[in-house]
Every structure is written in C-alpha cells, then in structure tokens.
Amino acid sequence: MSGVRYTAQAQEDILDIAFYIAQDNVGAAHRLMEKIFHACERLGASPLAGRAREEIAPNLRSFPVEKYLVFYRPIHGGIEVMRVVHGARDIPALF
Numbered sequence: 001m002s003g004v005r006y007t008a009q010a011q012e013d014i015l016d017i018a019f020y021i022a023q024d025n026v027g028a029a030h031r032l033m034e035k036i037f038h039a040c041e042r043l044g045a046s047p048l049a050g051r052a053r054e055e056i057a058p059n060l061r062s063f064p065v066e067k068y069l070v071f072y073r074p075i076h077g078g079i080e081v082m083r084v085v086h087g088a089r090d091i092p093a094l095f
Contacts, residue, residue, distance in 0.1 A: 003078035004044040010081040017068065017084065032066060039065045040072070040081055047074035057095045071095075 014036060022029035043049055043063055050063035050072065060082065063070045071083040083094055
C-alpha cells in the first residue's frame with residue numbers, strides 16, 4: 001500500500017501557496033491544490049518517479065507541479081513530502 005506523509009513545513013507551504021493564490025482567484029487555488037495532492041498520491045505509488053536531488057540533501061527527490069516543486073523522500077510504503085515551493089526560490093537555502 002502506498003502512502004503520503006506531509007511534514008509540518010510541507011503542510012504550511014501548501015497552505016501559504018493556497019492563501020496567496022486565493023487572494024486573486026479562489027478557483028485557481030483550489031485547482032492547484034488538487035494537482036499538488038494528486039501528484040503526491042502518484043508519487044506515493046511510484047516514489048522514484050521524481051528527479052533525484054542529492055546535490056541538495058541525501059535521498060531527496062523533486063517533482064514539478066506547474067511552477068512549484070514538491071520535494072520528498074521515499075519512505076517505506078510511500079513518500080514523505082518535505083517542502084512544496086515555487087521553482088524560482090533559492091532551493092538550496094530552504095534545506
């Protein structure tokens with residue numbers, strides 16, 4: 001069985017993204033959240049689908065969702081989502 005676990009930081013990231021986008025368009029915020037959660041569920045079933053990001057942290061992988069990157073680690077039975085951030089951010093500084 002595949003599963004997805006979210007760190008507290010990842011949960012905060014997702015809420016921040018949703019609130020930011022919802023200021024202009026609630027529907028767009030809802031659609032993006034659905035895409036992020038759907039991508040995470042797919043990654044939970046195929047943890048090695050994302051790009052290896054060993055240059056940032058050991059065992060870290062990333063997967064793009066629109067302009068955002070889902071950073072996660074494969075764990076027994078699925079993945080642990082570490083961060084969800086805009087791709088233009090200073091990624092190494094976040095880890």
